[in-house]
Amino acid sequence: MSILVNKNTRLLVQGITGNEGLFHTTQMVEYGTNIVAGVTPGKGGEWVLEGKVPVFDSVRLAVEATGVNTTVIFVPARFAADAMFEAADAGIPLIVCITEGVPVQDMMQVRNYLDQKGIRLVGPNCPGLLTPGETKVGIIPGDIAIPGNVGVVSRSGTLTYEVLYAMKNLEMGASTCVGIGGDPINGTNFIDVLEMFEHDPMTEKVIMIGEIGGTDEEKAAEYIASKMTKPVASFIAGQTAPPGKRMGHAGAIIEGGEGTAADKIKALEAAGVRVAKHPEEIPTLLQ
């Protein structure tokens, strides 16, 4: 068991013939992900991976032909909103957007539109999802994680890899790892994923990796305190970040005194979450 993606995932790759799209399509297929189609407008009728994956001109055509149930988006930032609208209008219930740098006003429109339709978006500006041993949707390196009972949710990319790697070194496996992304307006937040982990029978413990900016960690702390039965360990990046500066991620900024690491750590600890001092320490808190 797992959340969001598993071996029944029938994946579409939007932007499949681009450099990044094609590289990660190869990686995903090697991992065992069932990629049933790709979309690149203007390249419908071609095939990639030596005839393994058909390319369509539009998501609608791909969905009709292949029964997609999840899509992963690798298109450039300026086309990302359109790609998400297209996937939503084609009725795909789970959209994972890897693209970094999507304008925030685009994202507000996308998020409001998707909410109307009840469609789940993960990302953008995220590494995607990995259910070790089953499927990989996105760019998380498959070999750094093993199957297990720890759910991982994170706003970050490589920091997550760091944690998965530390887990693996301790022979601790993951049920599903969800990268929710570093943008201020995104599709899925901590509470959404925590709730799924809480209800996933295969997940027994949870690691939550936050960072400065916004108040999602504080809200997650409230959820954990009031609703969660499973133990949660956490790490918050950006304790040394100066206020008013965007720390790489569009969403990683302390503004108006809000979004500091100290506030988040305080809220989490008050909710009974064990907060690590550095990322390699996190898995040890759950042992």
Place this chain on the structure above:
Amino acid sequence: MSILVNKNTRLLVQGITGNEGLFHTTQMVEYGTNIVAGVTPGKGGEWVLEGKVPVFDSVRLAVEATGVNTTVIFVPARFAADAMFEAADAGIPLIVCITEGVPVQDMMQVRNYLDQKGIRLVGPNCPGLLTPGETKVGIIPGDIAIPGNVGVVSRSGTLTYEVLYAMKNLEMGASTCVGIGGDPINGTNFIDVLEMFEHDPMTEKVIMIGEIGGTDEEKAAEYIASKMTKPVASFIAGQTAPPGKRMGHAGAIIEGGEGTAADKIKALEAAGVRVAKHPEEIPTLLQ
């Protein structure tokens, strides 16, 4: 019993200090409608009807102060969309828009927005609703109808009065009369109201007054044939209307061969509806 409006209706009048708004507020109060508040931006704090009805600057303020559950809109066409958005955002579940001449692109935005929020709109360009003996929301003259068991739904104004008057002359009463309005894009269509009448225990028969333009009568015929148990009589205005011309109502136009009275009558008769030759004949078909 009745549909949509009754003696529990707590009505707000948007545009209450305008000529039309004030005139019909007086008429409605005389009829017995419970008008709890009015809105005219910039006139908050005033009172109308000799101190009986308070005026607010905004719908939100009116709702907070008085517990409105229905609103009727009399503002000029150029402000009507804004008035509907305002009512929707204030959470009023039933909006009745009397205003004629609302731009159709405004109405497409309004309708799509209201659908998202699950808010019912009646109109625009309609005479409103009358539940004889209980309440009147809009401009239907109160004295031309008596309480009874016939539900009336119509795209027209004075034509409806004609029918109510003919009913009264036969001592036939109405449960509720709903004017859905003559615009091509409106809030409530025939099927919506037929369904409510079908489920209203006080309604035993239904009169449906259609006209040329669109295919709502054809769809209503399908609904009547497949779902309705109560007898329906009908009249379709515009049998002599030339194609391609808007017959007063923005929605009353035969376009591309669609929307003729002949088609509608045919569909209704095929559904077992008795269609009258002239409006005064309608009530006799239900006797």
Place this chain on the structure above:
Amino acid sequence: MKLHEYQSKQIFSRYGIPIPKGRVAATASEARQIADELGGRVVVKSQVLVGGRGKAGGIKVAKNSIEAEQLATQILAMDIKGLPVRKVLIDEAAAIDQEIYLGITNDRAAKKPVMIASASGGVDIEEVAATTPEKIIREHIDPLLGLRDYQSRDIAAFIDLPRDYWRDFGRIARGLWEAYTSSDATLAEINPLVITKDKRLLALDGKMVIDDNALFRHPDLAEMRDSDEEARSETEARKYGLSFIKLDGNIGCMVNGAGLAMTSMDVIKLFGGEPANFLDIGGGAGADKVAAAMRIILADPNVKAVLYNIFGGITRCDEVARGILAAMEEVKPQVPMVVRLVGTNAEEGRALLADANMITAETLADAAQKAVAAAQSSAGKGA
């Protein structure tokens, strides 16, 4: 409100849609001059607000400016479906490879705008819809979000547009969407959108219909109205805020409310008469408006009788009666008048009209029958 081809194309051009070089001419010599400027080979296109101009001979290709002048002379002398040609558009002639249809209109049932396209352009889209519906794509547009780029691509793919043109087609589709929303159009169509032999997309013909109810926010578009193209009585009626449509019968009608006005026509017909017009004086009409309506009805020489059907609600019957009396003073009608007043202040209204020489009626059926009889007897007298 319908716009002429040249007006529609000017609007399209503002939103980045490529149109042929060209200008409108009111005389043949202007046409020649424009043709000269454009290099000689041009299309001379009658500007009238009806379809089927081509079949009627109102669109012709000229090989040079002299021929353009000759053709303009011919076309400017034409009547097309009853409408005199007052202007011609002189457009640079294009060498055409393929003709496409692209339009946006409101889908009443879906409550959304819909973009419609077909690889078979240049003909009436309703004909294509009737004969080969599978050749048409209908793409609904979210009115809150607007046309998305992917939708233009879906359309391009459906109509088998060669991929080299997708980018330009996307711009044209977006331009058409912007023209449609920014103008409060109920229809914006390019028919045909052509692929030229030199590999360009070009909007060869265009049509826009503007929502009359939205003209208040488009004073520039309101000024484009061509009153030459409608019956004088309709122009006059608009001035007074009356909803009026001229018909071919001989019984004038004045009614309050559009549905009741249509019904009154229907009932006249039911009892063997023919309505001369549709006229809705609207809710709450005062004496002035009523008098104007009466003048407009009686200006039609066909009218042999007039039916007044007023159901007082907002409109007060006494007000209407006063309007009728005032207008009778002024117009001195020579035809019989049947009047039916019901509802608010009907008594007072009837009292006011008691001394006027009018036929009264209780019900609509009764009124219609009396009007039909009166028209027949009046027409008999006139003959």
Place this chain on the structure above:
Amino acid sequence: MKLHEYQSKQIFSRYGIPIPKGRVAATASEARQIADELGGRVVVKSQVLVGGRGKAGGIKVAKNSIEAEQLATQILAMDIKGLPVRKVLIDEAAAIDQEIYLGITNDRAAKKPVMIASASGGVDIEEVAATTPEKIIREHIDPLLGLRDYQSRDIAAFIDLPRDYWRDFGRIARGLWEAYTSSDATLAEINPLVITKDKRLLALDGKMVIDDNALFRHPDLAEMRDSDEEARSETEARKYGLSFIKLDGNIGCMVNGAGLAMTSMDVIKLFGGEPANFLDIGGGAGADKVAAAMRIILADPNVKAVLYNIFGGITRCDEVARGILAAMEEVKPQVPMVVRLVGTNAEEGRALLADANMITAETLADAAQKAVAAAQSSAGKGA
């Protein structure tokens, strides 16, 4: 990207928001000339991208153009919070009756834009929010529908704006909304929006922040960037697509991924060091980018040691190693370097760096501790 006051107000003006007459000057004599044109009585306002200009003495009123020149001379010689003043805005002075705050920003939690207003303008809105939150109205705007007129009226009512101003206020609110959306702003604020003694609404001061991610569709705004206002190293980093922020410590950091880069700083601090910068080389960075990053880090004379923390995923460790070697050739660093490579092609990367004079580490904690120790010893040597 922050815009200067004068730039923000120019944009506001395009959307119909009334602003004072005025122009920007780079010299005192220009300032005098502008003051002359404006009739003498003006405000001289330093244009620097920080708040608190007024308190710092960077905003002064001049009674005439001679005084304007004197004040401009003073202000152009100032540093405000470390930023040298290079330009002054000379605005016609206004007689003020009341100061209002009006702004739009993105509400992360609500996923919607929010319009914020307060009757207490002219001061920092965050201060008002902290001390008297009841004086602030926050009106969320549907991103698909835009600001509705009724919302502006709700705001006007909340801030007790006299009704005579509601119509103009509505236009200003709509203009601000349009400026915000059309510019892809993350913040657009008028502070203060004043009621003048002669009964006008006027945007006296303005501030806009543009979404860097949206600059691709606003080349005109991208050109407004004032590189004078940021550390040279940050300008340089942007050129190479690196995410870089200068800090005050002495341990340079080069990391792939923003979260891991922040974490590396945190772990340095945890073990007693101080990071000299934040630097994310991004995913899939090649040798060129790595070399540029290294140059930027080493250009800071404070740097006493450098930590490389690379977790190979998309980024390949061997590529990064090659970048480090290339940059070392060029820059010849004099400080100790600690390198940690994990993940994709880590072995190859480590092999490439084996001969370079670098300290290697297995874990991040180990790497940080080694960097802290190296910086201490290197700083000791330098002293």
